[in-house]
Amino acid sequence: MVEPLSFQSVRQLISDEEIPSRLAHYPSEIVHAVYRYGAPVGSTIHHLPHAERLMPLARQRINEYEARSRSCPSGMVFLADELTEGRGRFQRTWHAPLGGLWLTLVMANTLLPESMRLYPLAAGMACCEAIRSYGIDARLKWVNDVHVAGRKICGVLCESFTSTIFAEEYVLVGAGININNLAFPAELTASAVSMKEILGCDTELTGFAARLLAKFAWSFGLLCYDEAQRLAADDGSGAQLPESLLLAAWRELSDTVGRRVWFGFDVQQQPQYRAEVLGLAPDGGIVLRHLESGAEIVEHSGELLYID
Missing domain, CATH: 2.30.30.140 (SH3 type barrels.)
Known part of the structure; x- marks a missing residue:
């Protein structure tokens, strides 16, 4: 990344572009409530030229905060220009060279278990929306793979983590997006694709990262908003609860x-x-x-x- 990414730049993007766009589809009170819930995303941003993996670093940093009798800031982000030992589900190797976007986001978990299990769907939705904002017809495959015409452009991995000292619960969201990288290992050539291959040009990585964090703020905010609405409507009578806005949006993006x-x-x-x-x-x-x-x-x- 050439230019530094800041929390302020993410908030400015939300104000200038994201909120006006959401207002075309949702009432104002919902839009502003959702973004209040998602406000912590990007609160602290760490950028590394390279790293082995980011999730172990995030777990280490959480415990370091607690060793100093401090709480880890929710919404903390780790970005690396390249990963040398990237891993996906089942410890599968994740090709993560220069030119892609490799990120781990730390969210303090404040949700009930039935809402917490929707984090993977919300994370995939944010990544899919960010890619689609560049004119690419990206689609979601359950749970959270993002593909374009059957070729994978983004992978997401969500893990829960309980801190060592305070036993606080966190959700770690790892995302890897093929943006300006063109070369893939032979075994991935037919099944992977990058934005550059589709668009025919480079995408500015700092701007994409800011847009992605803005999308995370929306999707994780929706997750919290949905839970608050369900709790407010649940009077114990067994009456039908409000439909999840998050799941409705996910369905629209999935094939x-x-x-x-x-x-x-x-x-x-x-x-x-x-x-x-x-x-x-x-x-x-x-x-x-x-x-x-x-x-x-x-x-x-x-x-x-x-x-x-």
């Missing part, structure tokens, strides 16, 4: 529903069964119809591999 897929916990190594995707459950699970038995199944963890 998963209606697909035939392989499902598996580690679908690349051990696909378990073939299914048709029926929809997204209210708790974020994926609703599947087993192609052989016809049974309807709701899965809350695992992966999908598109068959068609």
Whole structure:
């Protein structure tokens, strides 16, 4: 990154561009409430020329804050120009050279468990929106892979972490986006793509990072707003609660529903069964119809591999 990224620049982008854009789709009171909930994103930003991995660094920094009897700031961000030992799900190697955007975001968890489990959906949605803002038809595949015409452009990994001293709970959100990097390992050439390959030009990384953090502020703010609305409406009568704005927005960005897929916990190594995707459950699970038995199944963890 050539220019430094600051919390102030993210907030200015939200004020100048994001809020006017959201007001075209949501009432003013919702938009401003959501951004209040998402305000911590980018509160502290650390930029490194290179690193092995960012999630271990984030865990280390949280514990260092507590060793000094301080709380770690929610919304703290770590950005690296390149990662030498990037990892995804199941410790899969993540190719993270110069030209891409490699980030870990630390959020103090204040949500109930049923809301916390939606963090992966919210994170994927933010990344997808950021890429789409450059005119690219990116789509979400459950849970949070972002692809363009079947080629992966972004991966997201969410982990929970409990601090050593104060036993505070955090959500660590790792995101890797192929932006200006063009070369991929041979085994990824057919399945990965970058923004530069699609657009035919470089994208300014600092501006993209600011836009991505603004999108995170919205999606994580939506997650908090949804929970507050559900709690306010739940009088114990069993009446239907408000529809999740986050899940509605996620559905609009996804091309998963209606697909035939392989499902598996580690679908690349051990696909378990073939299914048709029926929809997204209210708790974020994926609703599947087993192609052989016809049974309807709701899965809350695992992966999908598109068959068609």
